[in-house]
Amino acid sequence: MIDNISADEACAFEFPDDQGKNYEKTEFVLHSRVAEVIGHQLGRVFYDDDTNNWLILPRQLRDMVLTNILEEGGGESLSRYPIYGSAIAFEPGVWNSTQRLGNGVTFPAASEACLEDVKYCSSEAADSESLQVITLKTNDDGKSLYCPYAYRGPPDQSIYNNCSLAQPDFCPSMDLAFAYDYSNVTVPEAEWYTAPRCLYLSEGTTSGYWTSPYFDAGAGNINMVTYSQPIISQSGKFLGIATIDVTVDAICYGAQCKPDDNFHVRWVGYTLGFVVIAMALFFGEWVILNRKHRIVRISQPIFLHLVIFGVIVLSLAIFPLGVNETNAGEKACNIACASIPWLVSLGFSLIFAALFSKLWRINKVFAAASQMRRVVVTEKDVILPFAILMTMNFVLLLSWTLIDPMAYERVYTDAIHSYGHCAPKGNQWKGFISMLSILNFAALIIVNIEAFKARNIHDELSESKYIGLATLSMLQIFIVGVPLLVIVYDDPSAYFFVWCGIIFIICTTILLLIFVPKIISWKTSARNRRGATNSTFSYTPRGTVGQTSKTSGVDRIVSNASDIEKAETSSSPASGPGERRVSFQ
Secondary structure, three states, X not given: OOOOOOHHHHOOOOOOOOOOOOOOOHHHHHHHHHHHHHHHHHHHOOEXXXXXXXXXXXXHHHHHHHHHHOOOOOOOOOOOOOOOEEEEEEOOOOOOOOOOHHHOOEOOOOOHHHHHOHHHHOHHHOOOHHHEOOOOEEOOOOOEEOOEEEEOOOOOOHHHOOOOOOOHHHOOEEXXXXXXXXXXXXXXXXXXXXXXXXXXXXXXXXXXXXOOOEEOOOOOOOEEEEEEEEEEOOXXXXXXXXXXXXXXXXXXXXXXXXXXXXXXXHHHHHHHHXXXXXXXXXXXXXXXXXXXXXXXXHOOHHHHHHHHHHHHHHHHOHHHHOOOOOOOOHHHHHHHHHHHHHHHHHHHHHHHHHXXXXXXXXXXXXXXXXXXXXXXXXXXXXXXXXXXXXXXXHHHHHHHHHHOOEEEEEEEOOOOOEEEEEEEOOOOHHHHHHHHHHHHHHHHHHHHHHHHHOOOOOHHHHOHHHHHHHHHHHHHHHHHHHHHHHHOOOOHHHHHHHHHHHHHHHHHHHHHHHHHHHHHHHHHXXXXXXXXXXXXXXXXXXXXXXXXXXXXXXXXXXXXXXXXHHHHHOOOOOOOOOOEEEEEO
């Protein structure tokens, strides 16, 4: 004979102010249906009112709760917001049989004892008797408690790698009664049991109950909410509670039931990324179509393409920065986090290396010209610094990814509020990011030095003025942007927006300063029917083609477009006395 406690005893507690029964997500309606079906089956099918006996064994109870958290033949829930845990909690004194109890749920399975005692966390111990529950826990009144509970265990514990219905001993399951007395009205985390029991015994409420968010200490050990469905026999006896748990990450309730806060900011960032890529593709197509034009040839097309490619790679980093649980799964989030350092570092490196090689080549040529000698510089002559910088970045990034990769994690600021971000799993990342920062910052400084050296060379030939402005802008953004990223690191929306702003400003500055002056010169040349078929430039001492003056020890070349064209038509044998000839190939 079952002797239920009185309604006054069952309701000797205060309901939480923030409790809500509707979390306004379709997935949760489906989840609650799971608990309702189990509650109905147990109370109406598997319990005999006449004999007060159960027509179900512990192993079948275990399979019920495991099925709720496992996909058929897999290991993940079919729902976008998966069921974290499932329990069948019996009212004290309702389940008294210990027959075949060892075939039911194990214990402690991912509880604190499992984490502290290595024998519980080894695959060799998974089938051992030490994990079996062969006795029932009792409450202070001496009544038996039994609550089979299955949940998603920590993925970093190898004991759970083989969890399935075929190998239930490897699944994170336990008798929740060993963690705490869920029937005790003084236990705060037992709201999932005490509240629906109170509502049924005092008001006859048989519908399910959504708890307020709570931390399930000793069992799931996470912040979650629970849907509790009373188990009622055909004669109206209260037998217990069937539950499903959902992590706080997936819920909204009350004022929090609104779209993803980062949604609009994310699409602003994506739009900026698309704009940069469209600009880069436009300028890339212009270079290809006009690759034989004198202006494009003098500008060294191979380095223009590298700058464009670097800009595209860097702008692609915007998209994984906007990935989170609302638009991707856990695996996709981890992949996105791991890709961000690669895209940012390689994008910067491609731009730096291309600009450095371009400026270094020009400075080398004009240094030779200032010594009254002819020099021929090819792309192969300056590919070495480019290859060294890219190789060093690649090695550091690969080492970082293999040793301490970035992964997506959710950080709780309290029991309800949290934010997700990319974070490393260990401490080695500090060394890698420091080396990458130093390497690329040094490359940026060197590029600015080369631009300074080339400041007095004619702009139509070397674009030194615009390249110098672009690299100086990148240096300023680097100095201001990095501290700003550190400041807003804990605010996902602000962090994402700052990153997008930095990437957008750098990319558009590079593209506009490098390509717009060329397009203007190209259009002017087309209107005047000017255009050359080779990429040579000759200049002579003062009094011949143009003028040369000394400025801080650097030859400043002053000539106009017509002088350049006249010089280009001259040949080396016909050059006048003292003429210095520079050739690009």
